[in-house]
Amino acid sequence: MSMNGAESLVHTLVACGVDTCFANPGTSEMHFVAALDRVPGMRCVLGLFEGVVTGAADGYARMAGKPAVTLLHCGPGLANGLSNLHNARRATTMMVNCVGDQATWHRPFDAPLTADTEGWARGVSGWVRTASQAEQVGADAAAAVQAAFTSPGTIATLILPSDTCWNPGGVPATPLPVPPAPLVAPHIVQQIATLLRRGEPTMLVLATSALRAAPLADAHRIAAATGVKLWAPTGNGRIERGAGRYPIERVPYVIEAAVAALAGIKHVVLVGAPKPPVGFFGYPDKLSCLAPPDAVVHVLARPEHDLPAALAALADELGAPAAPPPPRGTRPEPARGAVNGDSFAASLAALLPENAIVADESVSFGRMTYSVTQNAAPHDWIAITGGAIGDGIPLATGAAVACPGRRVVNLEADGSAMYTIQGLWTQARENLDVTTIIFANHKYAILLGELANVGANPGRTALDMMDLRRPELDFVKMGESMGVAGGRAETMEQFNDLFAQSLGRRGPFLIELVM
Numbered sequence: 001m002s003m004n005g006a007e008s009l010v011h012t013l014v015a016c017g018v019d020t021c022f023a024n025p026g027t028s029e030m031h032f033v034a035a036l037d038r039v040p041g042m043r044c045v046l047g048l049f050e051g052v053v054t055g056a057a058d059g060y061a062r063m064a065g066k067p068a069v070t071l072l073h074c075g076p077g078l079a080n081g082l083s084n085l086h087n088a089r090r091a092t093t094m095m096v097n098c099v100g101d102q103a104t105w106h107r108p109f110d111a112p113l114t115a116d117t118e119g120w121a122r123g124v125s126g127w128v129r130t131a132s133q134a135e136q137v138g139a140d141a142a143a144a145v146q147a148a149f150t151s152p153g154t155i156a157t158l159i160l161p162s163d164t165c166w167n168p169g170g171v172p173a174t175p176l177p178v179p180p181a182p183l184v185a186p187h188i189v190q191q192i193a194t195l196l197r198r199g200e201p202t203m204l205v206l207a208t209s210a211l212r213a214a215p216l217a218d219a220h221r222i223a224a225a226t227g228v229k230l231w232a233p234t235g236n237g238r239i240e241r242g243a244g245r246y247p248i249e250r251v252p253y254v255i256e257a258a259v260a261a262l263a264g265i266k267h268v269v270l271v272g273a274p275k276p277p278v279g280f281f282g283y284p285d286k287l288s289c290l291a292p293p294d295a296v297v298h299v300l301a302r303p304e305h306d307l308p309a310a311l312a313a314l315a316d317e318l319g320a321p322a323a324p325p326p327p328r329g330t331r332p333e334p335a336r337g338a339v340n341g342d343s344f345a346a347s348l349a350a351l352l353p354e355n356a357i358v359a360d361e362s363v364s365f366g367r368m369t370y371s372v373t374q375n376a377a378p379h380d381w382i383a384i385t386g387g388a389i390g391d392g393i394p395l396a397t398g399a400a401v402a403c404p405g406r407r408v409v410n411l412e413a414d415g416s417a418m419y420t421i422q423g424l425w426t427q428a429r430e431n432l433d434v435t436t437i438i439f440a441n442h443k444y445a446i447l448l449g450e451l452a453n454v455g456a457n458p459g460r461t462a463l464d465m466m467d468l469r470r471p472e473l474d475f476v477k478m479g480e481s482m483g484v485a486g487g488r489a490e491t492m493e494q495f496n497d498l499f500a501q502s503l504g505r506r507g508p509f510l511i512e513l514v515m
């Protein structure tokens with residue numbers, strides 16, 4: 001009996017190294033799901049909402065260095081996952097989305113779930129194709145994986161009318177070659193070296209793969225030799241950091257702090273960042289670009305370039321010696337007493353286990369957590385990149401699937417948690433080593449600050465829109481109802497105990513940190 005299209009699809013994905021699927025299936029994906037039983041090699045993880053599925057695929061790829069495949073149901077299922085696909089696109093994440101859709105011959109009948117699936121896919125995808133026949137589905141899948149792997153990482157969306165999956169005649173395809181990340185031309189490296197030798201106030205904006213330990217060491221060689229300042233964008237896909245690694249500061253979120261940090265800069269040199277730093281929003285009478293208006297923008301490397309190679313070449317061109325060893329700050333002691341930003345940062349820096357993954361959707365709480373944890377045990381820091389909240393729990397879930405044996409610590413603001421809270425269920429079902437810390441301030445705190453920034457004058461109704469009391473959310477109970485044990489901390493002693501408890505056991509744990 002010949003293979004159907006869905007079987008050729010799964011065979012091809014596995015042959016291309018894509019072996020993890022985050023799924024929320026429907027009728028049009030039944031043949032894909034059935035194929036998973038017949039074709040070995042694909043781990044399938046169920047998410048109870050498409051935002052969990054797409055955010056988990058993002059967290060997975062950031063840590064695994066290869067794409068996961070998502071399985072989504074028709075245009076509306078894809079649409080439910082769009083905002084975390086938006087975050088993934090901002091992180092230049094590799095991903096393959098398989099979206100089941102109406103059978104080709106049923107589409108003209110305009111059945112209820114029929115929608116502009118391609119149109120919705122396009123806004124977040126670098127590659128979109130609708131399969132037309134079972135014989136081609138294998139080749140389509142190989143092309144999608146090739147696109148996903150292409151530097152700096154692409155979201156590839158393959159839409160599969162259900163007859164292309166159930167018809168016989170499927171032909172598995174072999175992996176297509178992935179073009180290597182292009183090298184920066186030597187004359188560009190020389191031009192930037194000449195600029196840096198002038199010694200004028202200059203910042204390097206390092207993004208994506210420039211934020212790993214080795215390229216950061218080269219960036220520090222450059223900084224030590226020339227005095228340039230090193231900055232990362234506010235939200236980043238993945239930063240390798242912690243004690244013994246070279247630090248990098250992020251451009252502050254708060255616009256006044258960002259403008260102050262970048263004051264006096266004469267040159268902005270982009271290393272993988274697609275543009276110079278800009279404010280999250282436009283505010284009346286404030287600038288959009290955060291660097292001074294007369295600063296000149298230069299490009300060392302576009303996002304698709306080989307960024308580690310570009311930084312190494314620039315450091316060599318400058319004849320920069322090996323950077324001095326990273327400063328050895330002292331690791332703080334776990335804090336005692338009241339819960340606040342400083343005490344939380346100190347405890348996390350003290351207690352974070354070796355090789356942890358921090359998934360950061362802390363929003364406004366503890367803006368100092370990042371800098372204080374530079375002295376924590378070495379870890380990866382993955383953060384929400386596109387400002388679309390509801391990414392933290394899914395990112396943590398996907399990272400834990402990618403990295404068994406490593407503890408994932410999810411810093412999660414309470415309002416943001418409620419967008420994709422059902423990701424906890426997936427963590428329980430897969431027994432993932434995730435410690436979720438909910439910052440329970442019971443409000444949309446950041447928006448209270450934004451009210452003033454945009455010059456709005458809030459009344460009772462406006463303030464009510466930022467208040468999460470009445471009724472009060474109980475995150476410990478929510479976790480329990482989805483199979484995740486946990487506890488509530490009202491003091492730092494209680495937090496330290498619960499955090500240690502979570503590290504001493506396998507599987508997920510939730511701490512509601514009350515402030």
Ligand SMILES: Cc1ncc(C[n+]2csc(CCOP(=O)(O)OP(=O)(O)O)c2C)c(N)n1
Pocket residue numbers: 083362363364365387388389390413414415416417441443444445446447
């Ligand atoms: C998808 C999406 N919807 C809405 C918003 C607007 N928004 C930004 S922050 C925020 C509330 C954040 O509250 P919380 O997560 O509790 O963090 P806190 O401000 O309390 O630190 C909202 C609704 C957004 N950024 N993204």
Ligand SMILES: [Mg+2]
Pocket residue numbers: 413414415416439440441442443444445
């Ligand atoms: Mg909050």
